[in-house]
């Protein structure tokens with residue numbers, strides 16, 4: 254059915270009350286930090302993850318200096334990655350976030366920022382752990 258495009262109330266809620274806004278200590282050995290910028294508009298997003306021994310993301314937070322769609326995308330991203338293994342979180346596509354938030358095409362890059370930030374945060378903690386323990390097998 255060609256239903257009128259209605260935003261689910263939970264999605265609207267991500268615009269009005271973004272979840273998980275905040276910061277973790279980036280020097281914490283269990284914290285990964287992703288800082289990415291959108292060349293198109295200059296907006297910047299910082300997304301952080303807290304990862305346990307098993308490579309599961311147990312917590313996540315963000316700070317976004319950008320548009321409402323970027324803030325809502327980060328909010329959804331932090332909700333989605335919590336409780337996921339890092340490798341599962343890497344599979345999240347910006348198009349899924351955009352669909353979830355019903356973003357118009359011109360705002361697709363805002364959700365791309367969230368996908369990039371997840372990837373950057375995971376790369377950061379993997380590099381950190383590798384550096385802390387170069388001899389250990391990297392967990393996949």
Ligand code: FES
Nearest residue numbers: 263264329332353
């Ligand atoms: Fe919050 Fe779906 S509405 S993640």
Ligand code: FES
Nearest residue numbers: 294296320323363
């Ligand atoms: Fe650039 Fe949304 S992040 S307009």
